Amino acid sequence: MKLREYEAKNVIKEAGIPVPAGFLIRSADELIPHLGALGDSFVLKAQVDVGGRGKAGGILMAGRTDGITIAQELFGRQIKGLPVKEILAEQRLDIQHEYYLSITVDRSSRRPLILFTEAGGVDIEITAKEHPEAIRKVIANPLMREIPPFMIRELLGTAPKEIGPVISKLYRVFLEKDALLAEINPLVTTPKGVYAADAKLIVDDNALGRQGFSVNRDLTERECEAEKHGFSYVELTGTIGVIGNGAGLTMSTLDLIGFYGGSAANFLDVGGGAESERVMHAVRLVGSVPSVKVIVVNLLGGITKCDEVAKGIIAAAIPQKVIVRLAGTNEAEGRAMLSEKGYEMLDTMDLVVKKAVEVAA
Amino acid sequence: MIYGDKKTGVLVQGATGKQGEFHIGLMNAYAQQVGGRGVVAGVTPGKGGKEVHGVPVYNTVKEAMRDHDISAGVIFVPAAAAADSIMEEATAGIQTIVAITEHIPVHDTMKAIAYAEMEGCCVIGPNCPGLLSPGELKMGIMPSGLFLPGNVGVISRSGTLTYEVVDELTRAGIGQSTVVGIGGDPVIGQTFVDVLERFGNDPQTKAVVLIGEVGGNLEEEGAKSTDLPIVSYIAGISAPPDKRMGHAGAIVEGGEGDARSKIARLKKMGVPVASRPSEIPQIVRNLFRDHC
Structure with missing residues (x-):
């Protein structure tokens, strides 16, 4: 789950990394008491859960005299379709140079990867493509709580030594907050010292509980509902509902829909050991999406009991057509139950998907 | 065979849980069918002295190792304790550790794998179905x-x-040497590169099917590392960016790890890529015709 900018900045500030003086406001009036502290010129940043908010008009410059009006304007805007409920009002920094610092989980080495470049402030993906030599990398040992000084020297090169402690502190944040990504871009030098002008933290979804989060804000309402039942659910834009067991098989079913010229409305992985009640909830959830015209159920596994699955599909009693491919224990019983009720059952995933694409067309 | 055979003695952690108990039964039914040793001991702290399907349960891995010849372990314990179980097995000297558990926080996995590496043992998973060498050994939950x-x-x-x-291959009469599920998490122990290295040293294995999905570039690293003829299939061509597709590791991030570019890179290396699972048997047949 991605933290909002002000949350990420609070976390790194607590870890001892300087951030610009800032105040979170929920209405333009809340800005008034802070105008003195913010100075002649400051920045208003919409706290919305989307990327690229600057280009979408979510960041505005303001001053002592026009600050309230500009804040009102920003509260009235929609950024990529999302209303602005919170604004971070932040002091402007006297920037001398911009750097980039990030710590991620590296799949190849299975360890934390720290990236630093003196060409900060710009899009790191562009730097990686055009000047890969400008990005310095080290791989840390996850069994150590600290990064050894030689690694920090390697990262810094000729950059100011005062950035070193920021790297150490961000690494501690990365470990303590179960982060998948801890990024400061830009990390800036000013006459008053080093500051994190922007910060990004993504917390591991599997660690939200121990990090004190009760809900995953990255999920839509229906995705949250699905999570309560233990399903993995992703909303898409097509017309064919997809229920499978296992992430790979469900993804593969989606792909096959595309292969045969259809479009999937969602991805629902019911997980292992699908009992009738779980299947019923899954079918109802997918059936509740208005754009779904037909549902493909593709369940495969040695331990999936087909009669349980059949019971769940029948109990869901949704208006849309449900086309089923089932393989596993008690296959004959499951098939008998479904065909008695007039459900269509086909033997392979190619066949069910082809049929569903025809029905949806 | 890679990772083990009939003679491999297996330990199960989380033996008295619902999953552990159920799968000890299935693993030992398979062992009996093929004449293998199968699961010889279970471990659940506090449940020492019990039996599960006739398999003795111990409080610690160390105690189980004292009484039995064990070289592999399968872990079914809940996510919060699974990394600890990996480290306990590594410390006790178990060589191959299969972690079935899903939802282990990535930082725990990173530590446990770094620790196991230090102790010189290999971890398969987490969040995986384990492995099966037909006629020899089943470790995990694959339907034999x-x-x-x-x-x-x-x-x-x-x-x-x-x-x-596997079902498609078997129906087409194409048998398997070993099938390894390496896991759906972003950080896993054995990657495509490691398993391909084992297959490269396995005289039984003549070709490899590599089933990947969106996220990262471990598939390409694997394909680059081997001389064996390989066929690939990549799931998730319809996956939208920045959405986790069921597996914690199946996510297209920062424009990286999407299926189309993965497939393009594999094809550039000369790896045939199936556009759907049912095409795989025919491509495997073509490989055998061209290489063997």
């Missing part, structure tokens, strides 16, 4: 009824999709 002994290796990040592909 679908398998056929033969000389095609299969490596996959998925569970049920692996069964789908």
Whole structure:
């Protein structure tokens, strides 16, 4: 789950990394008491859960005299379709140079990867493509709580030594907050010292509980509902509902829909050991999406009991057509139950998907 | 065979849990069928002295190792304790550790794998179905009824999709040497590179099916590392960016790891890529015709 900018900045500030003086406001009036502290010129940043908010008009410059009006304007805007409920009002920094610092989980080495470049402030993906030599990398040992000084020297090169402690502190944040990504871009030098002008933290979804989060804000309402039942659910834009067991098989079913010229409305992985009640909830959830015209159920596994699955599909009693491919224990019983009720059952995933694409067309 | 055979003695952690108990039964039914040793001991702290399907349960891995010849372990314990179980097995000297558990926080996995590496043992998973060498050894939860002994290796990040592909291969009369589910998490122990290295040293394996999905570039790293003829299939061509597709590791991030570019890179290396699972058997046949 991605933290909002002000949350990420609070976390790194607590870890001892300087951030610009800032105040979170929920209405333009809340800005008034802070105008003195913010100075002649400051920045208003919409706290919305989307990327690229600057280009979408979510960041505005303001001053002592026009600050309230500009804040009102920003509260009235929609950024990529999302209303602005919170604004971070932040002091402007006297920037001398911009750097980039990030710590991620590296799949190849299975360890934390720290990236630093003196060409900060710009899009790191562009730097990686055009000047890969400008990005310095080290791989840390996850069994150590600290990064050894030689690694920090390697990262810094000729950059100011005062950035070193920021790297150490961000690494501690990365470990303590179960982060998948801890990024400061830009990390800036000013006459008053080093500051994190922007910060990004993504917390591991599997660690939200121990990090004190009760809900995953990255999920839509229906995705949250699905999570309560233990399903993995992703909303898409097509017309064919997809229920499978296992992430790979469900993804593969989606792909096959595309292969045969259809479009999937969602991805629902019911997980292992699908009992009738779980299947019923899954079918109802997918059936509740208005754009779904037909549902493909593709369940495969040695331990999936087909009669349980059949019971769940029948109990869901949704208006849309449900086309089923089932393989596993008690296959004959499951098939008998479904065909008695007039459900269509086909033997392979190619066949069910082809049929569903025809029905949806 | 890679990772083990009939003679491998297996330990199960989380033996008295619902999953552990159920799968000890299935693993030992398979061991009996093929004449293997199967699961010889279980471990659940506080449940020492019990038995599960006739298998003795111990409080610690160390105690189980004192009484039995064990070289591999399968972990079914809940996510919060699974990393600890990996480290306990590594410390006790178990060589191959299969972690079935899903939802382990990535930082725990990173530590446990770094620790196991230090102790010189290998971890398969987490969030994986384990492995099966037909006619020899089953460690994990794969449905053994679908398998056929033969000389095609299969490596996959998925569970049920692996069964789908194995089913297709078996129906086409193409047997498997070993099928390994390496897991759907972003950080896993054995990657495509590691398993391919084992297949490269395995005289039984003549070709490998590599089943990947969106996220990262471990598939390409694997394909680059081997001389074996390989066929690939990549799931998730329809996956939208920045959405986790069921597996914690199946996510297109920062424009990286999407299926189309993965497939393009594999094809550039000369790896045939199936556009759907049902095409895999024919491509494998073509490989055998061209290489063997």
